[in-house]
Structure formats: structure tokens, C-alpha cells
Amino acid sequence: MAQVLVPVEFDPAGTGVRKTTLEALTAARALGEPAAVVLGAPGAAAGVRDILAEYGAGTVYVAESPDLEDYLVAPKAEVLARLVAEKSPAAVVIPSSPEGKEIAGRLAIKTGSGFLTDVTEIAGDGTATQVAFAGSTVVHARVTVGTPIYTLRGNSVTPEPAPAAAVEETVPVAVSDAAKATRVTDRVVEQKSSRPELTEASIVVSGGRGVASAENFSLIQALADSLRAAVGASRAAVDSGFYPHTFQVGQTGKTVSPQLYIAVGISGAIQHRAGMQTSKTIVAINKDPEAPIFELADFGVVGDLNTVVPAATQQITAAAS
DSSP: OOEEEEEOOBOTTSSSBOHHHHHHHHHHTTTSEEEEEEEESTTTTTTTHHHHHHTTOSEEEEEEOTHHHHBOSHHHHHHHHHHHHHHOOSEEEEEOSHHHHHHHHHHHHHHTOOEEEEEEEEOTTSOEEEEETTTTEEEEEOOOSSSOEEEEOTTSSOOOOOOOOOEEEEOOOOOOSGGGSSBOOOOOOOOOOSSOOGGGOSEEEEEOGGGOSTTTHHHHHHHHHHHTOEEEEOHHHHHTTSSOGGGBBSTTSBOOOOSEEEEESOOOOHHHHTTTTTOSEEEEEESOTTOTHHHHOSEEEESOHHHHHHHHHHHHHHHHO
16 A cells, blocks of 8 residues: 655644644545654654554654754745655645645645645545635535645545554655744744643634624633634634734634534624634624524524623633532
8 A cells, every 4th residue: 555645743842742733644545555754853763652642653754853943934845845755655745734734835845746725625536625705605626637736625625543553664854945034033832821722723713894893802711711722713713913913813823623513792794704614513692683604503592792701701610510
């Protein structure tokens, strides 16, 4: 069975892999045997082999060098391109993060291959599904030139364990001078709250324009904390200064697909729906019974969020105690 290369994305602390990597390993099984590729500083692979084995990596290619950490993505793309030329994989599946997309684009040029970005599903024949125009159009496409390269949209595939051998193989790292044109001079790890990461949370509570103020977003936070959920926001809310832009859910923000998504004071514009419509269960709270969000919701509450949300938070907290 041909291999499918999956570059590993590390969490911000560098001690584990992001959920997006496990999603990519799961999606890659449709095309062949997943093979994880560790591109990082010396010692990067040591702490992640077991989790990669658990999620189906038959082989773990280990490319470790300071050059892969001290510069931007060009060195990683070079190493990956040489690995593609040497191993002739069936495909390459890369998490669709900003770095992942840049690596994929560079890799496509270096290998003369076709490239499909932000796919949500990959079939056994290589046909990929993409959602376009804020979810209003579904596209099915297939790469016809070179080694198919895909970037997989986060939260579009549920990670599923499939234990494999994860045999390690060292990959030599040789980086050209051209790839060292931009050096990383500093890294700052963002301070995280006790809430789960937005794109990886199983429950998300999002607030919209209807929350009315930054101060009132405390209602959203309290409900989220009672559920041990992540907090999100619509574009209207972040543009109004109610909550930071890094928590925006939607076409121009982050894509989430939790088990439970609670939309509070969100009208349900198509731009927002594009970032959360694949959630397993959607609950909407809005005082406007004609709000478009109710067309998408599995459960809806028509009412004033200033009354409904505190009452729900109180009941959830009491039930948990």
C-alpha cells in the first residue's frame, strides 16, 4: 500500500501534536498508509511517536534540525519536497493552518503537483470535497498532475484511532541558502485561559451583536464556563469591540465543528454559518423568531438573552454540583 505523507503540527508549547494532525492522519487512510513527517528542532519527535502510532502512522519520518526552527517555512517545504521525490507517496495531506497552506503551496511548485486547499473530505479515488462561497456551493475536485497535495480544513474529520507501528526513519536535512532568507528572531507563546482551545473544543458558546456590549459578554463567558466550553464570537461582535478578533467564528474567522454549538444573539448570516454549520448539535438563543440562525438550529429559544442565558447558566451549574 502506498504511503500518504502527513506533516505534523505541534501544539504551541511544542510538547504534543495538534488535533489537526490527528484529523489529517485519519483522512489520509482513504488514500493509503499514513506516514507522519516530523519537521522540527532536535528532539521534536521524541514525545509524539506514541500518539502518532495510535492514530495510524505506519512510519514516522524524522527530520530534525535547528534550520527547521530558526527560519520560516521554506526549509520545511524543501525537506518535504525531497521526501516526496524519494518516496513517491500516493498523496500529501497537510493541516490547513496558515503555515500548512504555505508549505503546501511551496511543495506544489517544487514538485510540479496539483494542490487542493481547505478540503473537508477525501475519497478513496482522490476526489476531494470543498465548500465554497460561505457554504452555499459544494465542489468535488481531483488532482490530475503530479503528487496530489491537500490541505484539510480543521474540524471537518473526526480523529479515529487506528494503531500502527510508527517505525521511525531518519531523514537528512539539507537546507539551501535561498530557504534561509528569513530568520525567526523571537517567539512568544500566547497566554491561554483555562477554557479549551476554540477550534478543538467539544462545546462552543458564541455571542453576537445581540449581546450588545463587551461588558455583557460576561454572560457568554459564564455560560461557557458552566459547560467547560470555549468562547466564540460572530464578526459583528468582534468588529464592535465586544470580544477579541482571535475568537471570531465564521468565513473570515475560525472554523469549528464541536459536538454542541450554542449561538447567543447571533442572527445567522451566511458568513457566520460557514464557520460552524458542521457542528453536531446547534442551539440558538435569539429574541427574533425570524432570525436565519433558527433555520440551521436543532433547538431554538426565542427570548431575551439577558434572561435566558443567566437562567441556563444557573441550572447547569446547579445540576453539576
